[in-house]
Amino acid sequence: MRVISVLNNKGGVSKTTTCLNLAKGLSDKGKKVLLIDLDSQGNTSRFFFPEFYTASGIKDFNLLTVKGKNSIERLKELENYFRKSVGNIKDVNDVLLESPEVIYECIKTTAYENLNILPSIGGRLINTNEELTRRKNSNEKASVFDRKLKMAIRVVRKHYDYIIIDNAPAFNNITINALLCSDEIIIPLKPAGMYEMDGFITTAITVLEFNQIYGLNLKMHLLITMVHRGNRPDYIRFIEQMRSIFSDADEGIDVYNTTIGYQDSPASSSTMTSSFIIDDRKKKIGEDFYNLVQEVMGDAS
Numbered sequence: 001m002r003v004i005s006v007l008n009n010k011g012g013v014s015k016t017t018t019c020l021n022l023a024k025g026l027s028d029k030g031k032k033v034l035l036i037d038l039d040s041q042g043n044t045s046r047f048f049f050p051e052f053y054t055a056s057g058i059k060d061f062n063l064l065t066v067k068g069k070n071s072i073e074r075l076k077e078l079e080n081y082f083r084k085s086v087g088n089i090k091d092v093n094d095v096l097l098e099s100p101e102v103i104y105e106c107i108k109t110t111a112y113e114n115l116n117i118l119p120s121i122g123g124r125l126i127n128t129n130e131e132l133t134r135r136k137n138s139n140e141k142a143s144v145f146d147r148k149l150k151m152a153i154r155v156v157r158k159h160y161d162y163i164i165i166d167n168a169p170a171f172n173n174i175t176i177n178a179l180l181c182s183d184e185i186i187i188p189l190k191p192a193g194m195y196e197m198d199g200f201i202t203t204a205i206t207v208l209e210f211n212q213i214y215g216l217n218l219k220m221h222l223l224i225t226m227v228h229r230g231n232r233p234d235y236i237r238f239i240e241q242m243r244s245i246f247s248d249a250d251e252g253i254d255v256y257n258t259t260i261g262y263q264d265s266p267a268s269s270s271t272m273t274s275s276f277i278i279d280d281r282k283k284k285i286g287e288d289f290y291n292l293v294q295e296v297m298g299d300a301s
Contacts, residue, residue: 003153003163004296005182009206010199011169013188014225014260016043018292019166021278022186025293027114028278031161034107036149037092037120038178039168045091045119048110091121093128095152096177103152116160125174132173146173150181169199171206179210184219187253188260190226191238208251222246222255223292226262229284258292261285 006019019035027033037044064081068074090106095118107118136142153163165178179185185207189200204220211218224239239259246253261284278289 001157001160001163002184003165003182004184004186005165005167005178006186006188007167007175007178007203007207008187008189008199009169009171009202010196013190013196013199015039015169015188016047016166017277018186018188018223018225018260019044019164020047021276021289022293022296023115023162023164024112024276025278025289026162026164026297027112029293029297031114031297032159033115034156034160034163035115035117036163036165036178037117038125038174039120039166040123040125041168042120042123044166045117045121048117049108049119049121089119089121091119091124092149093120093124096128096148096174097131100148100151100155103155107156125168129172129174136173146176147180149177153181179207179216179218180214182218184221186221186223188223188225189242191224191235204253211251220253222253223258223260224256225260227259228262256292256295258288258295260288260292 004022006015006022008015016039023033023035035044061081066074066077068077090102092106095103095106103118107116109116132145132148136145139145163181165182167175167178187200187203190196200222207218207220210216222242224242227235227239239255243255246255277283277286278293280286281290
């Protein structure tokens with residue numbers, strides 16, 4: 001089983017899109033895949049279960065009576081209303097806070113063969129991160145709270161060939177949990193703005209330092225995403241330059257041969273319509289994701 005984290009401290013680099021299409025492509029190849037959503041925005045979970053993110057309905061909401069005397073009390077009532085609309089659904093937050101075996105209750109099947117998800121429902125991950133901090137600060141065996149996800153994955157590892165983790169653009173207790181159970185990291189990078197490069201550099205240095213601190217050997221792969229098509233020599237030179245920089249470095253960062261194109265229509269509409277880009281191979285970006293799956297499967301060394 002391979003555990004792959006998709007990570008970048010910069011948002012807006014197609015991290016979730018990469019997770020979704022990589023997972024779908026691997027499952028289409030007959031691989032048993034578990035997607036784990038560790039991003040508090042929950043976009044990966046929303047893709048499969050939009051009903052988890054829809055309150056009872058605008059008509060019901062418009063009939064809601066709020067009785068609190070001040071803004072805090074009224075906000076709490078709104079929070080309770082929307083929490084109840086979701087229901088008491090166990091998710092990745094319970095895995096991070098309870099015993100490893102609870103993962104069986106938290107994994108959800110999807111409409112797609114070979115593809116399950118450990119979702120994040122209702123934006124609770126921010127509170128979960130704070131709770132993990134509190135527990136670590138008050139417990140002599142603090143390191144156990146960094147390995148909650150790893151212990152849970154051990155419970156179900158025989159059921160899966162691949163686990164793909166969608167991480168938030170942050171580094172916190174939940175990210176530590178993801179890295180400690182991962183075998184490798186995919187860092188999506190959009191060429192070639194200052195903020196995008198800063199996100200990549202910060203992420204890569206963090207992983208390298210993490211390897212040193214924990215005695216790990218997490219492999220890093222750089223995936224160039226959102227590449228505009230057409231005659232754009234600057235983009236081509238940027239990709240070649242990145243490959244040249246890391247081709248012979250110690251603790252090298254592998255640069256995938258596959259690049260992911262940028263097309264407004266499929267990239268922006270796929271999440272809204274819960275459709276996979278990789279399923280439409282007639283579009284170049286769909287072919288790009290198919291090639292990525294092939295390259296990932298061939299990189300089992």
